[in-house]
Amino acid sequence: MKLFSPFEIKSIKISNRIVRSATYEKMADEDGFVTDKLIKLYVNLAKGGVGLIITGNVLVHISGRSAPKMICLHNDFYIEGLKKLTDAVHNEGGKIVIQLSHGGRQCASIFLHGRQPLAPSAVYEPVYKVTPKEMTQEEIWEIVESFGKAARRAKEAGFDGVQIHGAHGYLVNQFLSPYTNRRNDYWGGDEERRFHFLEEVYNSIRENVGYDYPVMIKLNASDFIEGGLTLEESLRIAKRLENLGIDAIEVSGGIVESKPDERPVRPKIDSKEKEAYFREFSKEFKKTIKVPIMLVGGIRSRSTAEDILDKNEADLISLSRSLIREPDLPKKWEKGKDTADCIYCNGCMRFMKLEHVKCTQLEKKR
Numbered sequence: 001m002k003l004f005s006p007f008e009i010k011s012i013k014i015s016n017r018i019v020r021s022a023t024y025e026k027m028a029d030e031d032g033f034v035t036d037k038l039i040k041l042y043v044n045l046a047k048g049g050v051g052l053i054i055t056g057n058v059l060v061h062i063s064g065r066s067a068p069k070m071i072c073l074h075n076d077f078y079i080e081g082l083k084k085l086t087d088a089v090h091n092e093g094g095k096i097v098i099q100l101s102h103g104g105r106q107c108a109s110i111f112l113h114g115r116q117p118l119a120p121s122a123v124y125e126p127v128y129k130v131t132p133k134e135m136t137q138e139e140i141w142e143i144v145e146s147f148g149k150a151a152r153r154a155k156e157a158g159f160d161g162v163q164i165h166g167a168h169g170y171l172v173n174q175f176l177s178p179y180t181n182r183r184n185d186y187w188g189g190d191e192e193r194r195f196h197f198l199e200e201v202y203n204s205i206r207e208n209v210g211y212d213y214p215v216m217i218k219l220n221a222s223d224f225i226e227g228g229l230t231l232e233e234s235l236r237i238a239k240r241l242e243n244l245g246i247d248a249i250e251v252s253g254g255i256v257e258s259k260p261d262e263r264p265v266r267p268k269i270d271s272k273e274k275e276a277y278f279r280e281f282s283k284e285f286k287k288t289i290k291v292p293i294m295l296v297g298g299i300r301s302r303s304t305a306e307d308i309l310d311k312n313e314a315d316l317i318s319l320s321r322s323l324i325r326e327p328d329l330p331k332k333w334e335k336g337k338d339t340a341d342c343i344y345c346n347g348c349m350r351f352m353k354l355e356h357v358k359c360t361q362l363e364k365k366r
């Protein structure tokens with residue numbers, strides 16, 4: 001069974017093909033430091049048999065806070081706590097990668113002490129109902145460098161690799177997308193210039209961690225919005241990243257403006273047909289590039305996961321919501337279970353109302 005066969009991403013030896021996709025936890029303390037609760041969550045995922053864990057989005061620069069109680073990494077102070085987290089996961093035989101993130105326009109002013117969010121262009125954001133400030137050259141370079149510095153800290157803290165959050169309408173995606181990037185300078189204007197921010201972020205990370213360290217990205221295959229990124233352009237972005245030396249690409253899609261059934265976290269995956277909703281996209285990525293591909297989005301059953309791997313439509317299977325409900329789903333799958341208990345109600349997404357991210361269906365049963 002391919003699902004339980006090992007895989008390697010550069011130096012990371014992964015025991016199976018199951019990845020925990022980045023999932024914000026709301027479990028750091030108010031200042032972004034690691035808590036015992038956070039360590040327990042990740043230990044349980046490692047014990048549950050997840051081959052490769054990707055953390056929730058981690059803040060690289062204070063101007064990019066997209067949620068409360070996010071893990072922070074914009075200062076060396078954070079390294080010590082994160083080292084405890086990676087040690088705890090490694091002690092259970094797990095592997096852990098950190099997701100480096102900046103929210104850009106997808107940050108409420110309340111998370112930024114009343115300051116206006118930053119973005120490539122001043123394009124209104126409908127969720128937090130805010131028009132961001134167009135970034136200056138200085139602001140752009142400062143944030144580029146903050147990705148590199150955060151990667152250096154992540155390596156020092158013992159993470160097995162880093163993943164750039166380049167999807168879901170966050171800052172890197174905002175620069176890539178013609179919908180949110182309306183600039184006409186080095187950072188925007190045509191496809192090549194819209195790629196510059198990601199290219200500089202990638203180069204800054206490499207300068208800090210070297211070429212032997214695994215550097216991955218989560219990318220939108222499509223923004224699912226008129227005037228946004230299309231599959232054709234995303235495949236060209238993937239090709240550019242392959243030429244630069246990226247070590248893995250996780251295929252996702254959608255931004256906040258996309259329709260609910262075209263967003264990254266689609267609700268009600270209650271039939272086989274609705275499962276693996278970015279499958280057709282990862283298939284195209286697999287045809288175009290040789291870099292390992294992770295597929296995320298509504299993969300509910302072991303049989304679907306196996307079918308994707310058997311048909312060579314992805315190399316790794318990424319899960320988020322099903323692991324919130326059942327952190328030991330990989331072990332259960334190995335023993336023969338097929339369908340995850342998660343009903344994809346998206347209760348776990350209402351994090352502003354929750355003390356921390358959790359399965360609200362399980363909560364009801366208690």
Ligand SMILES: Cc1cc2nc3c(=O)[nH]c(=O)nc-3n(C[C@H](O)[C@H](O)[C@H](O)COP(=O)(O)O)c2cc1C
Pocket residue numbers: 021022023024025055056057099165167168218252264265266296297298299318319320321322348349357
């Ligand atoms: C509560 C919650 C938090 C999430 N946080 C992140 C995040 O920090 N970074 C990210 O790239 N995706 C995040 N996602 C999206 C997931 O990684 C994943 O792409 C999406 O949920 C689809 O996978 P699934 O159907 O297995 O849940 C989050 C999803 C949920 C439900």
